[in-house]
Amino acid sequence: MFDLVQLQRFGLDRSRLPPGSIIINEPPTWVAVNRRQIWVAAGVTGGVLAGLAALALHIQLRRRAEAGRYALEEKLREHQKLESMGIMAGGIAHDFNNLLMNVLGNASLARTDVPPDSTAARCLQDIEKVGRQAATLTQQLLAYSGHGKLATEPLDLSKLIATMAPLMERAISKKARLHLALSPGLPRIDGDAAQLRQVVMNLVANASEAVEGGGRPSGEIRLGTGVTMLEPGSVTVPKLDNLPAAQTCVYIEVVDDGVGIPAKDLPRIFDPFFTSKRTGRGLGLAAVLGIVRGHGGVLQVHSREGHGARFRVLLPPAAASETEPTAADEGSPDPARDRRGSGTVVVIDDEESVRNVCTAILHRAGFSVLTARSGPDGIELLRRSPPGVRAVLLNLTMPEMSVAAALAEIARIAPGVPVVLSSGFGRVDTTTGLSPDRYAGFIQKPYTPDGLIRELHRVLDAAFG
Ligand SMILES: Nc1ncnc2c1ncn2[C@@H]1O[C@H](COP(=O)(O)OP(=O)(O)O)[C@@H](O)[C@H]1O
Ligand SMILES: [Mg+2]
Numbered sequence: 001m002f003d004l005v006q007l008q009r010f011g012l013d014r015s016r017l018p019p020g021s022i023i024i025n026e027p028p029t030w031v032a033v034n035r036r037q038i039w040v041a042a043g044v045t046g047g048v049l050a051g052l053a054a055l056a057l058h059i060q061l062r063r064r065a066e067a068g069r070y071a072l073e074e075k076l077r078e079h080q081k082l083e084s085m086g087i088m089a090g091g092i093a094h095d096f097n098n099l100l101m102n103v104l105g106n107a108s109l110a111r112t113d114v115p116p117d118s119t120a121a122r123c124l125q126d127i128e129k130v131g132r133q134a135a136t137l138t139q140q141l142l143a144y145s146g147h148g149k150l151a152t153e154p155l156d157l158s159k160l161i162a163t164m165a166p167l168m169e170r171a172i173s174k175k176a177r178l179h180l181a182l183s184p185g186l187p188r189i190d191g192d193a194a195q196l197r198q199v200v201m202n203l204v205a206n207a208s209e210a211v212e213g214g215g216r217p218s219g220e221i222r223l224g225t226g227v228t229m230l231e232p233g234s235v236t237v238p239k240l241d242n243l244p245a246a247q248t249c250v251y252i253e254v255v256d257d258g259v260g261i262p263a264k265d266l267p268r269i270f271d272p273f274f275t276s277k278r279t280g281r282g283l284g285l286a287a288v289l290g291i292v293r294g295h296g297g298v299l300q301v302h303s304r305e306g307h308g309a310r311f312r313v314l315l316p317p318a319a320a321s322e323t324e325p326t327a328a329d330e331g332s333p334d335p336a337r338d339r340r341g342s343g344t345v346v347v348i349d350d351e352e353s354v355r356n357v358c359t360a361i362l363h364r365a366g367f368s369v370l371t372a373r374s375g376p377d378g379i380e381l382l383r384r385s386p387p388g389v390r391a392v393l394l395n396l397t398m399p400e401m402s403v404a405a406a407l408a409e410i411a412r413i414a415p416g417v418p419v420v421l422s423s424g425f426g427r428v429d430t431t432t433g434l435s436p437d438r439y440a441g442f443i444q445k446p447y448t449p450d451g452l453i454r455e456l457h458r459v460l461d462a463a464f465g
């Protein structure tokens with residue numbers, strides 16, 4: 001065993017030592033020292049890097065979670081806003097429809113009593129005209145509330161729009177030129193033709209007004225249809241919750257080169273009563289939104305102030321079906337109008353003014369009338385009344401008794417007597433859970449005398465031939 005430090009002091013080289021000698025006290029070499037330091041340094045650096053990476057990952061995950069939570073909260077907020085505003089809009093529309101029933105019904109009845117060329121006749125005509133305009137507004141409100149729904153059928157959007165073209169040409173600004181780009185052979189969608197027409201009309205009206213307000217001598221509106229992929233992450237209204245991302249959709253697109261929408265207005269344009277126009281009502285886009293939601297679709301808007309706007313309505317295609325689309329039925333000429341009625345009609349409605357105006361309309365058309373102010377009263381009346389009741393006009397939403405229960409009772413006491421439902425809300429929608437074979441007809445308030453009598457004769461013809 002040799003002490004290397006001592007050996008070096010005596011000038012001896014370790015190569016001279018006999019083989020198998022053990023050397024102790026070897027001074028540390030540079031490499032040996034540095035290897036240890038390198039290991040330590042590497043260890044420390046690795047630790048720091050791993051720590052940093054972990055920290056970065058942590059921050060990223062947290063950001064992502066926060067973004068996710070924010071998106072979810074925003075979706076929830078939007079959902080709640082739509083729900084509560086929808087309920088309010090539906091309520092207002094319902095009440096106004098009952099009031100308008102009275103205004104329109106009475107004006108129309110009174111007009112038949114005065115000489116056609118009298119001042120009174122002209123005043124009454126004005127009342128009816130304004131009443132109808134008000135009814136259009138409540139119709140938009142109903143559409144926003146989602147109550148306007150829904151008589152769906154398989155539809156080809158291109159064909160639907162093609163039939164509207166002449167009407168739109170006449171309705172738009174003289175400054176605007178309308179170009180149609182309708183793709184042939186679109187997949188069908190399950191839609192309510194009347195409501196989808198309303199969507200197209202509202203978007204085209206806005207485009208026309210945007211061109212008109214643009215200050216240039218003329219402008220263009222492009223109205224197109226097609227098939228597209230819904231890109232995940234694209235901005236949609238309402239937030240994508242019904243359409244799976246990356247789904248193939250059918251779209252309607254309205255593009256204009258008018259005034260465009262300032263960034264600050266964009267989040268509000270679908271709110272009911274938001275308008276930037278002097279005489280605007282702010283209900284067009286709200287109605288579009290309600291209808292598109294009701295159809296399980298979404299909207300996309302691209303616009304910059306001064307650079308026009310593009311609105312896209314994306315709708316899911318119908319589940320594969322072989323059915324030919326039914327021709328969207330435009331009101332056919334009605335021979336029922338001048339027919340005389342006979343027999344008794346029972347009117348069940350909780351609004352006194354509606355009962356009164358209905359009675360007057362039905363009397364004038366030749367029917368006898370019995371009225372009741374609630375479901376139970378109506379049932380009692382049917383039970384006591386002599387045979388000869390030919391039809392029942394039943395208001396859809398009333399206190400005291402659900403319409404399903406009322407229909408069941410009527411079917412039991414007066415089997416075979418057809419029931420026409422009427423409502424200040426929209427059609428008998430899914431919320432009532434009524435299947436169409438439970439009632440014979442439906443009429444939307446406010447209805448005109450002609451409208452009521454036409455529907456009644458249709459139902460009576462179907463029931464009694
Ligand atoms: N094509 C468009 N170009 C520019 N602005 C538009 C367009 N469509 C809608 N807007 C904006 O959205 C608002 C709301 O539209 P809408 O609900 O139809 O109500 P109204 O047309 O009665 O104002 C408009 O007042 C306008 O500011
Ligand atoms: Mg509008």
